[in-house]
Amino acid sequence: MSQKTLSIVEQRDVNVTQSTNNGIPILRIEHPQCHAALSLYAGHVLSWQPKGHSDVFWLSENTHYQDGKAIRGGIPLCWPWFGAKEGEVNHGFARTSLWQLTKVTSSDEGVEVVLTFEGDAKAATWPFAFKVTQTLFFGEEFSQTIDIANTGEYDFEHDGALHSYFSVSQPEQTCVPELSQVRFFDKLDGSEKTKTLNDCRGPKDRIYFTHQDVQLLDYGLNRNIKLSAHGTSTWILWNPGTESADAMADVHAGGEKEFVCLEAGFTEPLTLSAGDSVSIRQVIKVSHIS
Numbered sequence: 567m568s569q570k571t572l573s574i575v576e577q578r579d580v581n582v583t584q585s586t587n588n589g590i591p592i593l594r595i596e597h598p599q600c601h602a603a604l605s606l607y608a609g610h611v612l613s614w615q616p617k618g619h620s621d622v623f624w625l626s627e628n629t630h631y632q633d634g635k636a637i638r639g640g641i642p643l644c645w646p647w648f649g650a651k652e653g654e655v656n657h658g659f660a661r662t663s664l665w666q667l668t669k670v671t672s673s674d675e676g677v678e679v680v681l682t683f684e685g686d687a688k689a690a691t692w693p694f695a696f697k698v699t700q701t702l703f704f705g706e707e708f709s710q711t712i713d714i715a716n717t718g719e720y721d722f723e724h725d726g727a728l729h730s731y732f733s734v735s736q737p738e739q740t741c742v743p744e745l746s747q748v749r750f751f752d753k754l755d756g757s758e759k760t761k762t763l764n765d766c767r768g769p770k771d772r773i774y775f776t777h778q779d780v781q782l783l784d785y786g787l788n789r790n791i792k793l794s795a796h797g798t799s800t801w802i803l804w805n806p807g808t809e810s811a812d813a814m815a816d817v818h819a820g821g822e823k824e825f826v827c828l829e830a831g832f833t834e835p836l837t838l839s840a841g842d843s844v845s846i847r848q849v850i851k852v853s854h855i856s
């Protein structure tokens with residue numbers, strides 16, 4: 567961390583500061599309801615620890631904080647595409663671009679941060695003009711709203727996901743009951759199927775065709791993470807398992823046994839007409855199971 571720390575909000579019991587890590591601007595929030603951190607590079611939530619709980623998000627000890635590389639953990643925003651695209655980076659360029667800090671406000675309930683990212687022709691295969699506004703609320707609850715505007719003259723197609731990495735006791739001790747028996751696309755073998763979901767152990771890479779509210783129940787931590795999503799159509803459940811994780815330089819040794827990704831996605835390309843905008847949102851609440 568650099569020695570320079572800029573104070574953004576300084577009130578009784580509330581502190582929001584900006585510092586840098588390897589040149590990357592990081593915002594840290596201390597509020598009676600929670601502690602949190604985010605990176606302006608990638609517009610990326612790194613941490614949210616509501617009062618009485620350990621961090622809800624997992625962040626790799628080996629993550630890069632480096633221009634052009636994605637941050638491993640927290641909530642990468644996959645946009646304007648989800649997954650692989652020929653000749654392009656995986657999961658789009660929003661997670662490898664610098665965002666602007668637009669506004670920080672604090673109340674008794676928590677801290678709201680607004681970030682923006684706009685541009686034109688940011689990728690060879692995606693020559694469009696856009697503005698994305700991300701509104702984050704960190705308190706006893708967490709919410710994330712992404713407003714995407716097509717600011718150009720041409721309609722475009724886009725897809726994406728809020729790729730949340732949840733910190734868990736171990737994937738074997740966690741489950742998402744609402745996804746059991748729901749039809750999914752299995753990215754591991756390219757087939758569609760329905761199965762009982764007993765736990766989240768990897769390798770799993772599934773796109774579930776539902777956007778209903780879900781719960782990530784972690785019996786090891788006695789924690790229930792409740793998620794609701796709006797403007798999305800799928801939940802992606804991902805854990806790489808040990809063999810794949812060992813091949814990922816930015817996952818620390820054994821890291822795959824500490825997280826489960828449950829991602830609010832819109833994984834089928836949608837058309838956004840010139841001049842139009844669309845909003846996607848997730849709300850996360852945590853409680854003890856018993």
Ligand SMILES: O=P(O)(O)OC[C@H]1O[C@H](O)[C@H](O)[C@@H](O)[C@@H]1O
Nearest residue numbers: 636656657753771772802804827
């Ligand atoms: O390694 P990344 O590009 O961050 O992708 C990590 C993972 O993201 C999603 O969950 C996809 O469904 C997976 O197929 C992918 O491996």
